[in-house]
Amino acid sequence: GSDVVQTVTGGLRDLYLRKLLPLEEHYRFHDFHSPALEEADFENKPMVLLVGHSQSFILLLYVFSISRYLLEQDFPGMRIGPEPTTDSFIAVMYGDSEGNVPGNALVVDPKKPFRKLSRFGNAFLNRFMCSQLPNQVLKSISIIDSPGILSGEKQRISRGYDFCQVLQWFAERVDRIILLFDAHKLDISDEFSEAIKSFRGQDDKIRVVLNKADQVDTQQLMRVYGALMWSLGKVIDTPEVLRVYIGSFWAHPLRNTENRRLFEAEAQDLFKDIQSLPQKAAVRKLNDLIKRARLAKVHAYIISYLKKEMPSVFGKENKKKELISRLPEIYIQLQREYHISAGDFPEVKKMQELLETCDFTKFHSLKPKLIEAVDNMLANKIASLMSLISQEESNMPTEVVHGGAFDGTMAGPFGHGYGEGVKEGADEDEWVVAKDKPAYDEIFYTLSPINGKISGISAKKEMVTSKLPNSVLGKIWKLADCDGDGMLDDEEFALAKHLIKIKLDGYELPGTLPSHLVPPSHRKPLQTAE
Numbered sequence: 001g002s003d004v005v006q007t008v009t010g011g012l013r014d015l016y017l018r019k020l021l022p023l024e025e026h027y028r029f030h031d032f033h034s035p036a037l038e039e040a041d042f043e044n045k046p047m048v049l050l051v052g053h054s055q056s057f058i059l060l061l062y063v064f065s066i067s068r069y070l071l072e073q074d075f076p077g078m079r080i081g082p083e084p085t086t087d088s089f090i091a092v093m094y095g096d097s098e099g100n101v102p103g104n105a106l107v108v109d110p111k112k113p114f115r116k117l118s119r120f121g122n123a124f125l126n127r128f129m130c131s132q133l134p135n136q137v138l139k140s141i142s143i144i145d146s147p148g149i150l151s152g153e154k155q156r157i158s159r160g161y162d163f164c165q166v167l168q169w170f171a172e173r174v175d176r177i178i179l180l181f182d183a184h185k186l187d188i189s190d191e192f193s194e195a196i197k198s199f200r201g202q203d204d205k206i207r208v209v210l211n212k213a214d215q216v217d218t219q220q221l222m223r224v225y226g227a228l229m230w231s232l233g234k235v236i237d238t239p240e241v242l243r244v245y246i247g248s249f250w251a252h253p254l255r256n257t258e259n260r261r262l263f264e265a266e267a268q269d270l271f272k273d274i275q276s277l278p279q280k281a282a283v284r285k286l287n288d289l290i291k292r293a294r295l296a297k298v299h300a301y302i303i304s305y306l307k308k309e310m311p312s313v314f315g316k317e318n319k320k321k322e323l324i325s326r327l328p329e330i331y332i333q334l335q336r337e338y339h340i341s342a343g344d345f346p347e348v349k350k351m352q353e354l355l356e357t358c359d360f361t362k363f364h365s366l367k368p369k370l371i372e373a374v375d376n377m378l379a380n381k382i383a384s385l386m387s388l389i390s391q392e393e394s395n396m397p398t399e400v401v402h403g404g405a406f407d408g409t410m411a412g413p414f415g416h417g418y419g420e421g422v423k424e425g426a427d428e429d430e431w432v433v434a435k436d437k438p439a440y441d442e443i444f445y446t447l448s449p450i451n452g453k454i455s456g457i458s459a460k461k462e463m464v465t466s467k468l469p470n471s472v473l474g475k476i477w478k479l480a481d482c483d484g485d486g487m488l489d490d491e492e493f494a495l496a497k498h499l500i501k502i503k504l505d506g507y508e509l510p511g512t513l514p515s516h517l518v519p520p521s522h523r524k525p526l527q528t529a530e
Helices: 002-026 039-043 063-071 115-125 153-157 163-173 190-197 218-235 260-275 277-309 316-325 327-338 348-356 368-395 434-446 456-466 470-480 490-504
Strands: 047-052 089-094 099-102 128-133 142-145 176-182 206-211 244-246 453-455 487-489
Touching: 002 039, 002 277, 002 368, 047 163, 115 128, 115 163, 163 190, 190 218, 206 218, 206 260, 218 244, 244 260, 260 277, 277 316, 277 327, 277 368, 316 327, 316 348, 327 348, 434 490, 453 456, 456 470, 456 490, 470 490, 487 490
Parallel strands: 047 142, 047 176, 089 128, 176 206, 206 244
Antiparallel strands: 089 142, 099 128, 453 487
């Protein structure tokens, strides 16, 4: 598997340097959108970016709670205390020994994918660090912990660097963006909205975690979930419904246990989602390069159009002003001319601001050769890398994340669903139905059995009182009628009632009857020989 990832990674880097980078440089793409990609951008491990609030002192460790939960250990630099003491971006990465690397040293390390962050200046670099840990989880993924998001104007001004721009920089490079919300304190502040908006175009990477959902009861939880989806719908412009994981992702006892099973299932799903990242990393890098190439092409069309419209001698300043104000119309014109969808265009306002400071006469006119090289890359080269990945995916054992909370999830009596539903009684000697059989026997004898068995018609009368649909009752009948004689004896009837109870408790029915549920008198002689 890793050979193919190397091949794809190398192939992407090669394509970028040969085909896309020349187009980017010619039309000053890096001044407008995103710095040039480097070796480390192609080589790095999948990264998960965590973004959440931090204004409440009730939360002992807010944004870090998820990192701690996944890693099952504290890391250097994390803040624990009633008030957030630092306001830093922390990259939690694998290292042979524990330690911190400050931002200024990080951005000169060619092995780390952070060199281009130096453009955000010292105010940012003083609030950026890498926390290295010899933790198993970090061998497959890195976690980027962002500072808690503030509410209120005062603190926003004090950051000293463009918070949303930094978030956007990370969003373009990570594999997963996890937005953290608190069930008992749902509040999307202005800064949070701005932050979410800076993830524009990265919607496929976003997942939402509604944390500490045990602090509210079911009814409140449903209201909070509804309010959250509504608020996010206004900020994130995506046709797909965002996946929200509801649970209690911190190592505290559950306050409300009524949704325990839901929380367990949701945690399982979140783990699976994060565990699959290493396997999907190559596809993600490929997708990001495609997104980037499309934007670079559009950018080239915009810049070359502006160049073409500039007068050669007089009235340059006026023409520049006019072109900037006409940018929305220019977008529409280019969309028609080159058959490009509006979604591929950069945000108008931002583009207008950036153009203010440019000298349009220094722009380059359209070079079809550069565009053709990128088209050829998108049409042929990327497709062959894509087929390489899909071939490999069908052959390879899946690479997943290990260590921390990821290893404790399935094994032993605390595995999801262990000892519940159909699995109840699996490791006991006594037949699990026996404890309720006296109550079931009373019902059995009111159904007037003949020779110790009741007919299908009599059984049906009793079974439909459960209000379960016929399809389910049919399945239960098939499982309970062990000898297939179309009648039920007292043990088979008790088993049918037990299966109905399992279904009514919200558990799934098995496809075939597990051995521990087979009634004692129907077991093979070998089991009953004592």
